[in-house]
Amino acid sequence: MPELPEVETVARGLAARVQGLVIADVTLRRQDIVHGNGGSLHRLVGRRIAEVCRRGKQVHIQLQSIKPGRERSGREKSTSQNPVDALTMVVHLGMTGRLTAVDASEPIEQHTHLSVDLVDSPLQVRFCDPRRFGGIWLVCSETCATSRWKGRRLPPVAADPLQIPLADLRAMLARRRQIKALLMDQQPLSGMGNIYCDEALHRAGIHPLTSAANLDAHAVRRLHQAIRRVLSEAIRAGGSSVSDYRTANNIRGAFQKRHRVYGRAGEPCATCKTPIERLLVAGRGTHICPCCQPRPV
DNA sequence: AGTAAACTCCGGAAGC
DNA sequence: TGCTTCCGGAGTTTAC
Numbered sequence: 001m002p003e004l005p006e007v008e009t010v011a012r013g014l015a016a017r018v019q020g021l022v023i024a025d026v027t028l029r030r031q032d033i034v035h036g037n038g039g040s041l042h043r044l045v046g047r048r049i050a051e052v053c054r055r056g057k058q059v060h061i062q063l064q065s066i067k068p069g070r071e072r073s074g075r076e077k078s079t080s081q082n083p084v085d086a087l088t089m090v091v092h093l094g095m096t097g098r099l100t101a102v103d104a105s106e107p108i109e110q111h112t113h114l115s116v117d118l119v120d121s122p123l124q125v126r127f128c129d130p131r132r133f134g135g136i137w138l139v140c141s142e143t144c145a146t147s148r149w150k151g152r153r154l155p156p157v158a159a160d161p162l163q164i165p166l167a168d169l170r171a172m173l174a175r176r177r178q179i180k181a182l183l184m185d186q187q188p189l190s191g192m193g194n195i196y197c198d199e200a201l202h203r204a205g206i207h208p209l210t211s212a213a214n215l216d217a218h219a220v221r222r223l224h225q226a227i228r229r230v231l232s233e234a235i236r237a238g239g240s241s242v243s244d245y246r247t248a249n250n251i252r253g254a255f256q257k258r259h260r261v262y263g264r265a266g267e268p269c270a271t272c273k274t275p276i277e278r279l280l281v282a283g284r285g286t287h288i289c290p291c292c293q294p295r296p297v
Numbered sequence: 298a299g300t301a302a303a304c305t306c307c308g309g310a311a312g313c
Numbered sequence: 314t315g316c317t318t319c320c321g322g323a324g325t326t327t328a329c
Contacts, residue, residue: 001321001322002322057322092322092323093322094321094322094323095320095321095322096321131321133321133322133323134322152323152324153324155322155323155324184322186322186323193321193322194321194322283321284320284321285320285321
């Protein structure tokens, strides 16, 4: 499932392939996957893909207008810098979403809800999401701020796990809540999901049921380091493909081969050979080494 | 109030 | 072959 490293990989891949290109056409096969206050997706036609980046688990595609204010008065200068034209397409991959830039001649696979054609490019940007837990938001920050929001709310984006300072993480953890549930909550920290919570907690030697407030300074420091290391390594490996996830080039990631606990129930722990156990924490399948991650008292 | 658990959406995979 | 069950990101609702 796409978490921070997968979304980062997709955003980078997409940026490398389509940044700077102009949108020629948009084909929407399912209306109900589009939300936001930016109006119809057909507003994208004629805009340039200015930037593609990741925020939390979201891909933000900034689209700038290249029509020099034709619809408006001629007094306005280039509208490309004009906040009035700020339009961002936000893509959330949910669990099974794929955002790819592939050759337009490739067959359209089932559940492809959106295709975007580009000017003077053989590539086509596609959004495919069988379970539809993901979605697309067209967000207009300035002029449309008062217009009515359509459909699902865009999940908020908070601190980034790769950037959060140790002191901020420590403050965030000063709550009597299971550490795994807290790390998975996108409100205080945006980007961690089931896989990387399990991997980071194992590397930090922390049991997922531990109350966050009970972690001592050393444990918080180990966790801070483990989060950064596991996410960075996963980005370098192109993310983890455990089921549907593919990069922007529509290929599998490789980090699933380096998982130490996730999906390895019954296998020996890489550090102590104790069999990995699977349990349920906050309603999620959770993987631990019972020796490296002793249960809290 | 803060936390936790149970529900909702959905389709693919696994099991019987 | 065809059924049932499980799984989960994130929002919502309900219960402690």
